[in-house]
Amino acid sequence: MARIYKRGKKWAYVAYAGKDPVTGKDKQKTKSGFLTKKDAQLAAAIFERKFHKGELIQPNKITLSELFYDWLAHYSRDVKESSVRARRIALKHILNEFGDMPIQKITKKTYQDKIDKLSNEFSTNYIESIHTSANLVFVYAYEMKLIKDAPTKGIKLPKKKDTVEELEKGDSLIENFLEKDELEELLLKAKTEGLEGDLLAFTTLGYTGLRIGEMIALKWSDIDFENGTLRVIKTYYNPTNNKIKFKLLTPKTKGSIRTLSVDPILIELLKLHKSEQELTKKKNSPFYVDNDFIFSTNEGHPRTIKHISNRLQRLLKKTYINKHVTLHSFRHTHTSLLIEVDVHIKEIQERLGHSDIKTTMDIYAHMTKNLKKEASNKFSNLMKDLSSKISSKHEQKHEH
Known part of the structure; x- marks a missing residue:
């Protein structure tokens, strides 16, 4: 008392x-x-x-930097190295401002001011990433009873404002995927003018919708030639693009672990590549590091994402395709082709490895926008005769 x-x-x-x-x-x-x-x-x-x-918050002088390292030790236990790296990068902007300040003195007003300042320097998406990361740290402090409330709570983030140029350009997602004839053009150029491995790499991406990290991580043990399937159980991680300093991590989500039925042409290309790779192994046996990778260099190391991206850009210059196409564009390309042949959205979700069907639905919505024009063209062709008659009657009426 x-x-x-x-x-x-x-x-x-x-x-x-x-x-x-x-x-x-x-x-x-x-x-x-x-x-x-x-x-x-x-x-x-x-x-x-x-x-x-147990609601009492005792005064303390713990700084944000001290809290960050304590939080990071806990956070790192349950997430991938790539996620830890992303959080570190995002949080450096908050630490630069408040790192030496006691967490109990960081107010909602000072945090909001910092977010407003950063919003003048970075994109809306990146600001959201910074805020999400900072919120994780402050919520941790709140749960540990180190602060009365998280200063990140109820913060107003900047809303994305589309410029006239962006609105005129239209949805970048629609622009970035390849139509069937464009995919054909690219793959034929890869076959006739590409380097060894180009055709297999871009056919695999276009015919499966794999993430680039999932494709590079594929090993021959993941291919079932008899049943025509490939399994996805790992992803390639290499932020430095050093060919020997890579890691194999578990896939992005649990839904990303999957087995895909693949087209016979891809199985044929894989078999051909396997026989060619065996010859390379024998030729370079003194220094070949055999880790069973399908998409490997002449030394056996997995190819880097940067290398495959560079190959894509060089091939695109040889085509008539005038779009900003990236390696991720092949996932949208594959999705659009599945939609075109009326594959059910649940099957698309499983094939792409989305844990949340909302992700698939968002992409589906973008893709179907593009198909509206095609539907209009099909209707016009269907009604061509009637339209012609209407047009001729209209002309006759004016002649009289």
Whole structure:
């Protein structure tokens, strides 16, 4: 029970605040300056209730940098290295501003001001990434009872404002996938003018919709030639693009672990590549590192994402395709082709390895926008005769 007493002309209270974890001695909370005895009693009662419910936030001088490293140690246990790296990069902007500041002194206002300032420098998506990462750290501090509330709570993030140029350009997702004839053009160029491995790489991406990291991580043990399938159980991670400093991680989500039926032409290309790779192994046996990778260099190391991306851009220059095409575009290309042949959205979700069907639905919605024009053209062809008659009658009417 708190002791209420008068100090000069004002009132104060002293209450039990637990034991010091270092010394083991009892701690006390003292607060003064109350105008009446009743005010002091009420404040003491609130303090004791919070203390007994475990809601009391003890003063501390922990800085944001200290908190960050403590949080990171916990966060790293359950996520991939790529996720840890992404959080580190995003959080550096917040740490640069508040790193040396005690977390209990970081207010919602100062945090909002920093977000507003950063929004003038970076894209809306990147600001969201920064805020999401910072929120994880502050929520951790709140759960550890180090702060009364997270300053990231209720923050207003900048809304994306489309420019006239962006609106005129249209949806970039629609622009970035290849039509069937464009995919054909690219693959034929890869066959006739590409380097060894180009045709197999871009056929695999276009015919399966694999993420580039999933494709590079493929090993021969993942291919079932008899049943015409490939399995996805890992992904390639190499932020430095150093061919020997790579890691194989588990796939992006649980839904990403899957087995795909593949087209016979891809099985044929894989068999041909396997026989050619065997010759390379024998030729380069003194220095060949055989780790069973399908998409490997002449030394046996998996090809880097940068290398395959460069090959794509060089091949695109040899075609008539005038689009900003990336390696990820092949996933949208594959999706559009599946939609075109009326594959059910649930099957598309499983094939692409999306854990959440909302992701598939979003892509589906973008893709079907492009098909609306095709539907209009088909309708026009269907009604061509009638349209012609309507047009001729219209002309005759004006002649008379």
